[in-house]
Amino acid sequence: MLFAFATSFSIGLLFFPPLIKILNSLNLSDAPGGRKIHKTFTPSMGGIAFMLSTFIALGIWGWQYPLPDIRYLLGAIALIFFVGFRDDMVELKAKHKILGQLVAVILVVVVGDIRIRDFHGFLGVGELHLWFSYGFTAFVLLALTNAFNLIDGLDGLASTVGLITLALLGSWFYFQGLDSYAVLCFTLFGGVLSFLVYNWHPAKIFMGDTGSLTLGFALGSLVVAFMDYNAALPAGAPLKFMPSFTMGVVLLIYPLYDMARVFTRRIRRGKHPMIADKSHIHHFLMRMGLRHDQVALILGATQLVLIAAVLGMSELSDNLALPILSGVVLLMGYRLDKVTPKYIKKKVLKSAQEPEKKLAERRKRRKIKLEKSVLEQDKINLN
Template sequence: MLFLFVLLTAFSIGFLVMPVVIKILQKARIGDAPGGRKIHKKFIPSMGGIGFFVAAAVSIAIWGWQFPLPDIRYLLGAISLMFFVGLRDDLVELKASHKLLGQLVAVVLVVVMGDVRIKDFHGFLGIGELNLFFSYTFSAFVLLVLTNAFNLIDGLDGLAGTTGLIVSGLLGVWFVIQGLDSFAVLSFSFFGGVLAFLLFNWHPAKIFMGDTGSLTLGFVLGALIIAFMEFNAGLPDNASWRFEPTFSTGIALMIFPLYDMARVFTRRIRRGQGPMTPDKSHVHHFLLRMGLQHHQVTLVLAFVQLVVIATTLVLINFSDHIVLPIISAIVLLLGYRLDRIAVKYVKKKVATEPRILDLSKRSIDKVGSQKGVKIDPKDFQNNTINYN
């Protein structure tokens, strides 16, 4: 019951704060204007992450004192640092190197100081306990990948927020079951804040998350997933809700952002572009081209993510060597079908639309056929105006 109050507190504060944030950002003209790769039609305020960060922070401050928060004090500090990195990037764009440096400092706080890291592969790929240096390096890499993978999917109304709700909600319930109260408070605080944000971000969106929100939320989810993987692997074999496929479950929780990042990076590199070159080759762009609306795309992708997570739940007692290939095959097959269907749909749409030259001819014929429109070359013979 107490964790329900944590959630409701964050939701209430977020619901009250978000309209104020929207109003301030609109007056300051801080946001995204339409045009270029943007798919919205009018100016939309960005930096909505301010609202759910404030909501989560206040909820943690109100309820967190009852639990041993010192075990996540470095994580809380790193989340705050990541928030300010995103805030600065939204206000005054950071160089890629400076942005990465800020992320690395936050990652080091979590992995090294907070000791939230992957310490053991538990026999996966024949690897056991990791030495300290490789554990730090690999954990930092994983956290950076998860953070930036989540950041990349923030391109559609409601998509990043819905993904964040799924991950934080499921992890929050699992942390409660295992008695990890401080991590549960963190999970449900962000769940409530993001839920309030989603009311204003659902299509048609009144505000966007911005890097302020996507970097912060992606970082929180990444750190919680790593914590889940280590705590889960350390449970006794007969413990309730212990997932034998630890790595597969962690991947399944963030399957859509990871697949989308791998997909767009591969496509860009094949075209001879840099992996960070912006374009419209994300999964949600393809689904929009197929005629789906924003909310439909969000619900479809959320459903797919839940199906993959449910698969790991069904296979809870099987090892990563079995579960990881299964969920990988599911995702790759769905991705392949998506590409085939999208290309087929676009070709069909192009084939049924008139060509540009045909449109021009029709326009000219239409103008010429209008009553009262008569053009006679003789009318211009004795005209003194030079038309050259």
């Protein structure tokens, strides 16, 4: 596993400098302005390098592991990669993009049989009917794929969230002897880590849909696989995480909550939920005066704290743990919505007062200078 990770990371580090030059020379850059918060032309499509490094590392080391077990998952990830690449090159219509994602989802859920089979007593529901399981899992994967795409709006944010989830999942799969899933997690981790080197603020390259859609789909599929295998472990088995359903949710709680939050805000304001704006959590934190790297670290740390909180609720059922987790996340979002406008109002008021202060200081300096010149001109009688 270590060699697979190191190979993917090393190949990624070698790929990115020439890729950045090529994308710049072809003018395949993300222009600043509008809702974009970067200030210079920055090449996109960074997903090309970290996905190629992942697949090359799998090709070199994969023969040691039972990769045929996940052949449909690998094929679906490759399909999403080409959908994202096509959208970055020439923008796809939303229905065509969803259609491509749906084919990949069917490949994973129906053919690969990676699905949510059980609610584990949440809302009184146990094992799911086959067709409901297919439909619900397909909906979850599509939601996770596009939710992850939506958080890719800040230097280092999406890659930080992805790395935390990949590290936890990869370690768990390895411990449970699920080597095919583990090696996929660690090669992806190496590729994304090499991307973060060039994506950390100030970013030299962005993921683009090539990277964010592919990584979001891969993470969603791996989380579903984790939930399935974790639930199948016997009671008391080492590293059997409980509550099972809540643990699966918390691994990608930030993109899920952010998507639900922005869609709700847009619909309440009479806007189409897919219309882009600056209502994401990272936009609010930026308005608080935080830098890109600070926001990425804060949200990454928050993700780890929430995961630790769910681990601390191991004695609770999903019927209690999931509402508690949801309540905490909603409360944090509510506080952010209340604090940010107050901070902005204070900042605007302060900036409005600045010219008056500067004008008063300028008048004071002019008065002192005038009095000094008058004093120098006056003749003083020393008798």
